[in-house]
Amino acid sequence: MATTAGRPSVSAAQREGFEHAWSQPTGLLGMLQTIDNIPIAQRYLATSFGFFLAGGFLAALMRIQLGTPDNTFLDAETYNQIFTMHGTTMMFLFVIPFIEALATYLLPLMLGTRDLPFPRLTALSYWTYLFGGLLIYSSFLFGLAPDGGWFAYVPLTNKQWSPGLNLDFWDIALSVAEIAAMGAAAEIIVSVLRTRAPGMSVNRIPVFGWAMLVTAFMIIFGFTPLIVGTFMLELDRKGLTSFFVPEHGGDPLLWQHLFWVFGHPEVYIMFLPAVGIVTQVVQVFSRRPVVSYTLVVLAIIATGFLSFGLWVHHMYATGISPMALGYFAAASTVIAVPTGIQVVGWVATVWTGRPLWRTPLLFAVSGLVIFVLGGITGVMVASPPFDLQAHDSYFVVAHLHYVLIGGTVFPLFAGLYYWLPKITGRMLDERIGLVSAVTMFVGFNLGFFPMHLSGLLGMPRRVYTYPTEMGLDAYNLLSSIGAFIFAGGVLLSVFNFFRSLRAGRPAGDNPWDADSLEWSTSSPPPNAQYARIPVVRDRHPLWDEHWAQERMRPEETPARDREAQEDVEQMAYWPTGWRGALVVSVTEGRPLAVVHMPRRSFSPFIMSVGFLVLFAALIVDHVPLMAAGAGIIAVALVMWFWPQDTETAAMEEMAGPGPHELPLAQAGPGSNGFWGTCVFVLIMATALTTIVAGYFYLGGNVAPQLRGSPAEPIERPAIALGLLAAGLISSVAGIRAIGRRRNGMLRLGVTVTLLLAAAHLWLLLSTWLDSGLAPASDGRHSAFVGVAGFHGILSLILLVMIAVATIWVWLRPADARGHAVAWNASLVYGFAVVSAVIVFAVLYLIPRFG
Amino acid sequence: MTQGETEHQLGTGTAPTRRLLFALLGGAAAWSLHFLLSYAVASIGCVYGWRGIREILAIGTAVLGAIAVWSTVIAWRDWRRVSGGQPWDTALGEPRGWFAYLMMTGALMGIVSAFTIALEGWGTLVLPVCGWDVR
Numbered sequence: 013m014a015t016t017a018g019r020p021s022v023s024a025a026q027r028e029g030f031e032h033a034w035s036q037p038t039g040l041l042g043m044l045q046t047i048d049n050i051p052i053a054q055r056y057l058a059t060s061f062g063f064f065l066a067g068g069f070l071a072a073l074m075r076i077q078l079g080t081p082d083n084t085f086l087d088a089e090t091y092n093q094i095f096t097m098h099g100t101t102m103m104f105l106f107v108i109p110f111i112e113a114l115a116t117y118l119l120p121l122m123l124g125t126r127d128l129p130f131p132r133l134t135a136l137s138y139w140t141y142l143f144g145g146l147l148i149y150s151s152f153l154f155g156l157a158p159d160g161g162w163f164a165y166v167p168l169t170n171k172q173w174s175p176g177l178n179l180d181f182w183d184i185a186l187s188v189a190e191i192a193a194m195g196a197a198a199e200i201i202v203s204v205l206r207t208r209a210p211g212m213s214v215n216r217i218p219v220f221g222w223a224m225l226v227t228a229f230m231i232i233f234g235f236t237p238l239i240v241g242t243f244m245l246e247l248d249r250k251g252l253t254s255f256f257v258p259e260h261g262g263d264p265l266l267w268q269h270l271f272w273v274f275g276h277p278e279v280y281i282m283f284l285p286a287v288g289i290v291t292q293v294v295q296v297f298s299r300r301p302v303v304s305y306t307l308v309v310l311a312i313i314a315t316g317f318l319s320f321g322l323w324v325h326h327m328y329a330t331g332i333s334p335m336a337l338g339y340f341a342a343a344s345t346v347i348a349v350p351t352g353i354q355v356v357g358w359v360a361t362v363w364t365g366r367p368l369w370r371t372p373l374l375f376a377v378s379g380l381v382i383f384v385l386g387g388i389t390g391v392m393v394a395s396p397p398f399d400l401q402a403h404d405s406y407f408v409v410a411h412l413h414y415v416l417i418g419g420t421v422f423p424l425f426a427g428l429y430y431w432l433p434k435i436t437g438r439m440l441d442e443r444i445g446l447v448s449a450v451t452m453f454v455g456f457n458l459g460f461f462p463m464h465l466s467g468l469l470g471m472p473r474r475v476y477t478y479p480t481e482m483g484l485d486a487y488n489l490l491s492s493i494g495a496f497i498f499a500g501g502v503l504l505s506v507f508n509f510f511r512s513l514r515a516g517r518p519a520g521d522n523p524w525d526a527d528s529l530e531w532s533t534s535s536p537p538p539n540a541q542y543a544r545i546p547v548v549r550d551r552h553p554l555w556d557e558h559w560a561q562e563r564m565r566p567e568e569t570p571a572r573d574r575e576a577q578e579d580v581e582q583m584a585y586w587p588t589g590w591r592g593a594l595v596v597s598v599t600e601g602r603p604l605a606v607v608h609m610p611r612r613s614f615s616p617f618i619m620s621v622g623f624l625v626l627f628a629a630l631i632v633d634h635v636p637l638m639a640a641g642a643g644i645i646a647v648a649l650v651m652w653f654w655p656q657d658t659e660t661a662a663m664e665e666m667a668g669p670g671p672h673e674l675p676l677a678q679a680g681p682g683s684n685g686f687w688g689t690c691v692f693v694l695i696m697a698t699a700l701t702t703i704v705a706g707y708f709y710l711g712g713n714v715a716p717q718l719r720g721s722p723a724e725p726i727e728r729p730a731i732a733l734g735l736l737a738a739g740l741i742s743s744v745a746g747i748r749a750i751g752r753r754r755n756g757m758l759r760l761g762v763t764v765t766l767l768l769a770a771a772h773l774w775l776l777l778s779t780w781l782d783s784g785l786a787p788a789s790d791g792r793h794s795a796f797v798g799v800a801g802f803h804g805i806l807s808l809i810l811l812v813m814i815a816v817a818t819i820w821v822w823l824r825p826a827d828a829r830g831h832a833v834a835w836n837a838s839l840v841y842g843f844a845v846v847s848a849v850i851v852f853a854v855l856y857l858i859p860r861f862g
Numbered sequence: 863m864t865q866g867e868t869e870h871q872l873g874t875g876t877a878p879t880r881r882l883l884f885a886l887l888g889g890a891a892a893w894s895l896h897f898l899l900s901y902a903v904a905s906i907g908c909v910y911g912w913r914g915i916r917e918i919l920a921i922g923t924a925v926l927g928a929i930a931v932w933s934t935v936i937a938w939r940d941w942r943r944v945s946g947g948q949p950w951d952t953a954l955g956e957p958r959g960w961f962a963y964l965m966m967t968g969a970l971m972g973i974v975s976a977f978t979i980a981l982e983g984w985g986t987l988v989l990p991v992c993g994w995d996v997r
Contacts, residue, residue: 213959213960214960214963214964215959215960215962215963215964216959216960306963306966306967306970307970309967310967310970310971310974313890313967313971314890314971314974317890317893317894317975318893318978320894321893321894321897324901333904333905333908333991333992333993334989334990334991334993335904335919335985335986335989335990335991335992336901336904336905337989338982338984338985338989339897339900339901339904339982339985342978342981342982342984342985343897343978343982345981346974346977346978346981349974350974599960599961599964600960708902708906
């Protein structure tokens, strides 16, 4: 049960103060300043849906071209650009951002908190995504749209074979959008783990929350190798390295590994949120909790793990050893087990419930049918002998569209029809919705089922036309007709959305009689979302009267729930001069502390502009513009970390007497910032693993004769490692001094750490610059530079963090904001030491003694 | 681990954090290690012409499979201890449902992981390590 009533009354002045603290800035400048999750999510949703329509338009052009044989509607180059941008748009600019937008909007509401943990990061993610998307689409204006496929296989995409800027747009603009995805993932992880309503223990988190948590971790582990790979590809294209150039000792297959270790989990990154959406929809419209919540969540976690063991099934035709093929074939087959568990759970829920066949459920079930068909062909292509026959044919095109449209697009439409009444406050028209769902279902199957047959009969994918002698005219014409019917269904829904804004009947708070917390607020929800924070006592808080009594004996009402109730009493319409939210323990959902939330800021917008300028300049190699972009980012960073008045007010209020019993968590392991830094460390650890794996791949798999390291002297790197390790002692001493309020020791510890880290970086850089590396003409040297460069960048970031902490503790040693930077820097420092040990072993010890 | 989560005591429906993490994620971690290490050993070993690749892989499969089973057993025992023979739904509900829930999830994850390790390890015994002998 979610309890929000029966509290002591709140004065009008307190209400007014609270609502003022959470009010949104208005006007154009206000629009650029706002960092609240609701307006940002609305923009995110609209932008990503706009990209969906753009990607759909490109698909329509492709189907016109392929509708008849020997068609000249598009030439080969234009077709290449269009099919590349179709895939790129749908994968990077529609599905992932749309899912993250939905999570940005819904998670705080669903978890019972007031905002996401890092509001400025929310805004930064949106603006960065928008600018990245616009940058890549601007390539059409110059006739330079990417044309190497959404997978950008080398050597086709090397500078030698793609000399234009097309692939540079793909590489660089996509990196901007990927930064946005990583930022959103960090938000989601910390949000689900830390900012839930009191009482929402891990076994009460809605399935959508679990799905987004696992998805966010997958984004971290999956997108990082892609960012590393695109960075390496761009360095190759700039002529600085030879990672993928075989004549220089590089290897094109390394790109395929880096791409698909992202690309296959990407399928599940798109599918798992859909699992969350479908579960919410199925249980609400079946009028009962999902059958076996535990198994469904288990299946989500298991899918998350297993999805990282499948990537080579995209590479069966590249000459992998039989035993390695066996590993990937086994994992590719086994993943059908958790997916099957989810499907059985949904079918059983509908079967044993009292289904109400409204549009969201129809979309969900339609998607389920399509997805299962795609899953069956997935098990077929998981088998290497079959895959070698169907590889690069339209059979695979059919399979992936059945999986992605059935497993993602239909569920997203289900989610839209389900949650739009909450977002807009208006109901969509039921009849138009049903017609749209049926039209999309029929159009989809008419369009994509024939591709199985045309593929098996020999229709290759990624070709701009085909001769009539192949005998595939009818299949292709059917596919084109079906695609246009599908598009008609989509447009019907678009019409329905816009119509509902003007003519839809008011939705009310909970039009579906749903179970989760977001339906306890008004529609649309207020900006603060929960002036009174709810206490959760059941997995289905709004259905407690129906279900809780069957599970919970009254005498077992947990004491922790009563304690939580007392904690949240104090936070009703409080604080008033600043924005405050609650953090809870990870497993039990027990209130731990109050955190200060920033209110408004230009810095995310300005920083995104900086990214845009910097990355656009990188495309055209314009150095002054790069410097300008870097300068804008630096200014934005200063603005970001500049102390906020409300933060000072929060510290003063929480230090004095008041109704609160919970502490203000600003620094150290209790603060959200520390947890965000943990996610950053996770990203860097994934990047290090990727780069080291690439190093061994280039050094071992391709050129076993090139075992020696290009950098022979070991003394200076050893001393550099020792300096960094010594800094660990001073770093820990500084952190311990914070707790003991010994400002002198704090200053000394942080300063010594700064000096040691700087000496470490200087010594390493001087060693590498003296070592005569020639990465442009030697893949082995490129591999060395990759590992060394990563550690150099990590050390530079660390140095900046310690420098900020040093300045702060010298100016205001007792200020918690400085302590927070010191704590976070110490965490990164610990990881930097681990990185240094690994890099030293890889670059210097293994070549010497291995 | 966060403030306030270090007080877990056996017998009160929880477990020390390290035991909890092993029971929950030990199986999945063992599978991840098995998968990545097996692939790396098979690939690099073939390039460098290592001897005894099949034996290394078999030993790895046995050790990591055992870890997955061990994690499953730990999770199952804790599930049994905290559920106290109650029906599935009751035990996963209140008042200590979160721990029972994590242990049940850990046990099931362990089973899936051990099964997958066994399935992948089977290839170690029956498939040629570095290539088909087509002579």
